[in-house]
Amino acid sequence: MRPAATARSLSAHAVARVLREGVTLDAALKNALVGAESKLTPSVRSLSYGAVRGYFRHEAILGKLLSTPVRSLDFLVRAILSVALYELEDERSPQYAVVDAAVQTAKATDAGRASGLINAVLRRYLRERKSVDAEIASRPAPRHAAPIWMADRFRADWPVRWTQLLAASDAQAPMWLRVNRRLATTSEYVAQLRAAGIEAREEPRVPYAIVLDAPRDVHELPGFAQGVVSVQDLGAQCVAFPLALAPGQRVLDACAAPGGKTALMAEREPNLAKLTAVDIDPHRLSKVRENLNRAQLDAEVLAADAAAPGAWWQGEPFDRILLDAPCSGLGVIRRHPDIRLRKSPSDIDKLPALQGKLLRATWELLKVGGRLVYVTCTLTRSENRNVIAAFLDEHREASLVPVEAWEGWPGFGEDDGFGRQILPGEAGADGFYYAALTKT
Numbered sequence: 001m002r003p004a005a006t007a008r009s010l011s012a013h014a015v016a017r018v019l020r021e022g023v024t025l026d027a028a029l030k031n032a033l034v035g036a037e038s039k040l041t042p043s044v045r046s047l048s049y050g051a052v053r054g055y056f057r058h059e060a061i062l063g064k065l066l067s068t069p070v071r072s073l074d075f076l077v078r079a080i081l082s083v084a085l086y087e088l089e090d091e092r093s094p095q096y097a098v099v100d101a102a103v104q105t106a107k108a109t110d111a112g113r114a115s116g117l118i119n120a121v122l123r124r125y126l127r128e129r130k131s132v133d134a135e136i137a138s139r140p141a142p143r144h145a146a147p148i149w150m151a152d153r154f155r156a157d158w159p160v161r162w163t164q165l166l167a168a169s170d171a172q173a174p175m176w177l178r179v180n181r182r183l184a185t186t187s188e189y190v191a192q193l194r195a196a197g198i199e200a201r202e203e204p205r206v207p208y209a210i211v212l213d214a215p216r217d218v219h220e221l222p223g224f225a226q227g228v229v230s231v232q233d234l235g236a237q238c239v240a241f242p243l244a245l246a247p248g249q250r251v252l253d254a255c256a257a258p259g260g261k262t263a264l265m266a267e268r269e270p271n272l273a274k275l276t277a278v279d280i281d282p283h284r285l286s287k288v289r290e291n292l293n294r295a296q297l298d299a300e301v302l303a304a305d306a307a308a309p310g311a312w313w314q315g316e317p318f319d320r321i322l323l324d325a326p327c328s329g330l331g332v333i334r335r336h337p338d339i340r341l342r343k344s345p346s347d348i349d350k351l352p353a354l355q356g357k358l359l360r361a362t363w364e365l366l367k368v369g370g371r372l373v374y375v376t377c378t379l380t381r382s383e384n385r386n387v388i389a390a391f392l393d394e395h396r397e398a399s400l401v402p403v404e405a406w407e408g409w410p411g412f413g414e415d416d417g418f419g420r421q422i423l424p425g426e427a428g429a430d431g432f433y434y435a436a437l438t439k440t
């Protein structure tokens with residue numbers, strides 16, 4: 001009979017699945033925690049997130065200590081080592097207890113044959129830690145746990161600020177809330193939070209945004225179940241400005257799931273003629289319905305391909321289209337550290353073609369004089385500026401809506417000649433790209 005699962009073995013299995021299968025860490029954790037004692041959940045989550053967040057630094061450390069390539073090790077062995085290295089960095093458990101626990105985890109799982117190697121490599125790390133850590137700290141990519149391809153892309157697109165961007169992607173993200181101004185003002189809600197013992201502050205440049213001093217479980221937030229607030233990054237909340245919503249408009253959210261921006265639009269302008277939320281992934285669409293229902297908001301929700309509107313579009317054009325396109329997500333890595341493990345350069349290189357296709361297809365649904373807002377949560381020029389530039393080259397009837405016409409825009413981001421790039425960490429936001437187009 002196998003020994004009972006520990007937080008370490010459950011974490012190692014979750015991390016190994018991310019490495020092996022490219023699933024999200026949240027999906028791997030959900031699976032790993034089925035049948036586990038609920039008291040283990042917080043430690044499993046924090047060990048797994050810590051290991052994934054530091055994974056590429058851990059690989060670099062192991063590369064200095066092993067005589068064989070790290071990638072030749074089994075996924076589970078790498079995951080056990082990464083969990084242990086995270087615990088050593090975290091310094092909450094005594095060093096030798098961490099090493100022993102890693103060895104025991106290996107013995108209790110399919111990694112038993114590697115228990116000697118795990119013991120040897122971790123003990124060697126403890127002996128040589130000072131020099132190994134100093135060498136790792138001298139190189140920006142491993143220091144900030146970034147894969148080399150990511151560091152190379154940041155450097156190519158942001159030659160002056162690439163190390164700053166690696167550091168920002170390695171930082172902990174703050175928890176931002178969007179207050180439904182129909183139900184409370186931000187100052188009222190900050191007061192409600194304070195009464196509940198939760199410290200927060202308003203962001204005056206985005207008049208419905210609040211940031212918490214420390215992340216909280218959403219169920220601790222007053223009025224969360226009634227839709228008074230939603231969790232949404234500050235960068236994502238900026239979508240309302242370039243859209244310039246107004247009563248009576250027909251609005252399409254073309255890539256809507258999980259519905260954060262759909263709900264924001266419904267909250268910001270309650271008198272739209274129609275709000276249609278489309279997503280190709282029916283699983284993720286159930287989240288859109290959940291988000292709308294919680295806040296008692298309404299929209300038509302369609303599982304459909306936005307790039308093939310012939311199958312679902314009724315022929316009446318939209319005044320506003322939000323295209324929050326699928327992207328590499330390199331602006332939100334601090335929130336989703338598993339992106340670094342799950343994406344590859346070849347995946348990213350396929351995205352501009354998909355983004356261009358979605359842009360061309362949804363453009364056909366826009367009214368003359370209407371506005372299409374293109375959004376990504378990434379930093380690569382190929383998915384942002386270049387997509388818009390190529391589109392404008394092909395579409396003489398399309399022109400840019402300048403940022404001066406994005407009513408209320410909080411001044412975030414920098415102009416790249418086409419749109420605004422918010423870099424991760426600016427004003428505490430994730431990295432987002434916005435461009436607005438109009439049809440003549």
Ligand SMILES: C[S@@+](CC[C@H](N)C(=O)[O-])C[C@H]1O[C@@H](n2cnc3c(N)ncnc32)[C@H](O)[C@@H]1O
Nearest residue numbers: 255256257258259260261279280281305306324
């Ligand atoms: C960046 S996410 C959207 C996030 C969402 N707008 C929000 O704020 O919560 C991109 C979405 O595009 C969807 N998607 C990808 N290809 C699509 C397509 N061809 N048609 C419609 N949706 C698509 C994905 O399923 C994913 O949910």
